[in-house]
Amino acid sequence: AGGFRGVQTRVGEVIGWRNLFWSLTESMARDPEPWIGDTVIPKLEYGLTYRMFAMQGYPRIKEIIEQDVASGLIYLPSSAADFKNPEVRPYLDKYVRGSDGITAVDRVKVMKALWDSIGSEFGGRHELYERNYAGNHENVKAELLFAAEGRGDVSAMKGLAEQFMSEYDLDGWTVPDLVGNDDVSHFRRA
Numbered sequence: 001a002g003g004f005r006g007v008q009t010r011v012g013e014v015i016g017w018r019n020l021f022w023s024l025t026e027s028m029a030r031d032p033e034p035w036i037g038d039t040v041i042p043k044l045e046y047g048l049t050y051r052m053f054a055m056q057g058y059p060r061i062k063e064i065i066e067q068d069v070a071s072g073l074i075y076l077p078s079s080a081a082d083f084k085n086p087e088v089r090p091y092l093d094k095y096v097r098g099s100d101g102i103t104a105v106d107r108v109k110v111m112k113a114l115w116d117s118i119g120s121e122f123g124g125r126h127e128l129y130e131r132n133y134a135g136n137h138e139n140v141k142a143e144l145l146f147a148a149e150g151r152g153d154v155s156a157m158k159g160l161a162e163q164f165m166s167e168y169d170l171d172g173w174t175v176p177d178l179v180g181n182d183d184v185s186h187f188r189r190a
Contacts, residue, residue: 014064024053027042031043031046048147051140052144055140062117062118062123073115073118077092083105
């Protein structure tokens with residue numbers, strides 16, 4: 001199914017989630033803020049952002065696996081013993097194999113790992129853990145606002161918006177570094 005556009009976009013989305021978490025952890029590690037004495041800690045806004053997206057990312061990735069792998073998670077041998085049964089093994093090799101030369105054993109290993117991560121008791125508990133570890137879903141998001149207010153970031157954001165809106169009026173741009181339609185009329189063809 002990897003050749004289908006929808007599957008490709010969802011695999012791309014999973015990669016995007018992976019990149020988001022890697023970039024946030026890189027930011028936390030490489031751009032810390034001072035703490036006590038000579039020690040540092042991750043910047044608060046990076047940590048709070050990680051907390052917010054973690055509670056959304058795991059359920060979304062789980063949903064993508066459920067949609068695209070679908071019945072592949074169910075259509076599996078019950079145990080490794082099935083592969084050791086000489087009467088059953090030929091059927092598994094024929095009907096459970098993957099595409100592009102992937103053996104039945106390798107396909108089952110991948111499917112079992114996916115099942116363990118999303119469908120088993122462990123997987124179900126893990127989703128709840130990711131959704132709730134950081135706290136109440138509303139509080140996690142509100143803490144981003146409260147931290148931004150406390151650190152002056154909200155004021156800076158408002159200031160940027162006010163500056164932007166002060167740079168134009170009904171007649172166009174009011175600052176010399178921005179080009180309006182009248183300024184580019186010499187580019188029009190005669």
